Amino acid sequence: MPRIDSSKVSRWDQHGREHVVLVQRTGVQRTIRCDTCGWRKPAQFLPWLKAQEHLAQAHQATVDPSAA
Numbered sequence: 001m002p003r004i005d006s007s008k009v010s011r012w013d014q015h016g017r018e019h020v021v022l023v024q025r026t027g028v029q030r031t032i033r034c035d036t037c038g039w040r041k042p043a044q045f046l047p048w049l050k051a052q053e054h055l056a057q058a059h060q061a062t063v064d065p066s067a068a
């Protein structure tokens with residue numbers, strides 16, 4: 001069973017470094033924030049998808065550690 005953590009998305013880059021995007025909830029608003037570069041963005045819908053896109057585009061981090 002893969003472990004699903006709804007409050008953060010972590011991906012590894014090809015150098016084995018971990019990058020984490022946190023999903024924070026404030027009332028009905030959700031904000032996603034990257035721990036690596038400080039990037040943040042409101043994400044009402046599909047915050048995990050947007051987090052994955054950021055990790056892939058900004059950090060080339062596409063390896064899902066929970067899928068290993």
Ligand SMILES: [Zn+2]
Pocket residue numbers: 034035036037038039054058059
């Ligand atoms: Zn980032």
